[in-house]
Amino acid sequence: MGRKFSGFLFNFIAPIYGLFFQLQRQSFGKAVARAEPVLNLARHDSVLDVGCGTGALCSVLREKGLVVTGIDPAVNMLRIARNRPETEGVDFMCGDVLSRLPFGDKTFDFSIASYVAHGMPREDRKRMYREMGRVTRRSVIIHDYNQNRSPPISLVEWLERGDYFRFIRHAETEMRECMADMQTCFSAVQVIPVDKRAHWYVCTPR
Secondary structure, three states, X not given: OOHHHHHHHHHXXXXXXXXXXXXXXXXXXXXXHHHHHHHOHHHOOEEXXXXXXXXXXXXXXXXXXXXXXXXXXXXXXXXXXXXXXXXXXXXXXXXXXXXXXXXXXXXXXXXXXXXXXXXXXXXXXXHHHHHHHHOXXXXXXXEEEXXXXXXXXXXXXXXXXXXXXXXXXXXXXXXXXXXXXXXXXXXXXXXXXXXXOEEEEEEEEO
């Protein structure tokens, strides 16, 4: 899916997407609870949510006491996010991870991108990994599908023409082997199952 069409699509579907805010909050809340003993969120202060959409994950992380910044290229998604009472205290910004993010090196304790990676071409994913690693001190988290496919998800992803099928086969290897400036993007990758069909790929930036 091209970036221009993707931007148009997500702006167009933002009102529909917003209808699922509470369901997303519940799902993200469960994922965070499952990962928290391993990740130890108590030792983190700040987080960047890349591709934050309508802010459901941001709201969950804010409830954990974190300073949360959400960034997304779709202005209509951000408009909905800013108007949700659950996201009070979250700083929302318009921006694209495939361009240079408006933050200095190692600004955030951790960064997270939820269900963003699988829809990108492989080279764009590598750009995202590198840029998230640049602005992150401790952990880059890719919250995305694992190999446990379901027919409805497979059909939707096939219709969207993303890179879902390649991603779910090679996600961990791809993150371990990502290269930037002749070095691997991450020094370690840990996989945490957070849902029947999703993992947290917790990557340590260099």
